[in-house]
Amino acid sequence: MNSHTILHSTVLGKGSPLLILHGYFGMSDNWKTLGNRFSDTFEVHLIDQRNHGRSFHESVFNYDVLVEDLKRYIAHYNLEKCSLIGHSMGGKTAMLFAVKYPELLHNLVVVDISPRFYEPHHNAILAALNSVDFSIDTSRKLVENKLEKLIPEIGVRQFLLKNVYWKEKGQLAYRFNLDSLTFNNKEVGAALPPHTVFNKETLFLKGENSNYITEKEEATIYTHFPEAIIKEIKNAGHWLHAENPTQFYDEVIHFLQ
Numbered sequence: 001m002n003s004h005t006i007l008h009s010t011v012l013g014k015g016s017p018l019l020i021l022h023g024y025f026g027m028s029d030n031w032k033t034l035g036n037r038f039s040d041t042f043e044v045h046l047i048d049q050r051n052h053g054r055s056f057h058e059s060v061f062n063y064d065v066l067v068e069d070l071k072r073y074i075a076h077y078n079l080e081k082c083s084l085i086g087h088s089m090g091g092k093t094a095m096l097f098a099v100k101y102p103e104l105l106h107n108l109v110v111v112d113i114s115p116r117f118y119e120p121h122h123n124a125i126l127a128a129l130n131s132v133d134f135s136i137d138t139s140r141k142l143v144e145n146k147l148e149k150l151i152p153e154i155g156v157r158q159f160l161l162k163n164v165y166w167k168e169k170g171q172l173a174y175r176f177n178l179d180s181l182t183f184n185n186k187e188v189g190a191a192l193p194p195h196t197v198f199n200k201e202t203l204f205l206k207g208e209n210s211n212y213i214t215e216k217e218e219a220t221i222y223t224h225f226p227e228a229i230i231k232e233i234k235n236a237g238h239w240l241h242a243e244n245p246t247q248f249y250d251e252v253i254h255f256l257q
Helices: 028-038 063-076 089-100 123-131 140-148 154-161 178-183 185-189 215-224 245-256
Strands: 009-012 017-021 043-047 082-087 105-111 164-168 171-174 202-207 228-233
Touching: 009 028, 017 028, 017 063, 017 089, 028 043, 028 245, 043 063, 063 089, 082 089, 089 105, 105 245, 123 140, 123 154, 123 178, 140 154, 178 185, 202 245, 215 228, 228 245
Parallel strands: 017 043, 017 082, 082 105, 105 202, 202 228
Antiparallel strands: 009 043, 164 171
16 A cells, blocks of 8 residues: 555554544644643544645545545554544544444544534635745745735634645745645535434534534534534634633543543
């Protein structure tokens, strides 16, 4: 099997395996600070999903292949009884993985996403990212100026700019596979298939200021995840692990132990 078919990861600490999946346009580096804290108790695997971070690029991009990538990763490292945390898109991957391969998981943490279908809503971000021309925009400042025209929120811009790196001398590029993410954008909101159930303990964390999990979603969550616990992270939106890492860590570690 080619090494390029195994997802890139950073592994920290020792203990039972805890796998963490980032969201859309994210990467494993976004989880380093929390990963270091969890590594006091677990063997933490910070994973780059396909077309993100330092993992391989493929034109095919949907939750079925993301789940198979993760299954291949777990087999490659001979991991057993894994705990799995997934944020946003990573939460969608984690939920589908759990209902398909429950025997590989000990438990599950889903961060600010639910099993329902979400309308594609990244159009402004995709337009901004595609407006950058790295043959002209040859410095980080020029790239940021281009993004700023379509993305007024500085936090979102900084999050995206983490993906800009020096591919070679004088040549910037994105770490993610923008062509595939643009083409397959509608896949990111896909619902969990009907009549799928994961019967093990599952923690759903929602941001107090986020609208991804509302009371409307709770019935759907319990249908697929009958053992679910839903907790709210205070003073936080969709990036709750970055906005309130202390409460996030406390809720997750309490649940996992």
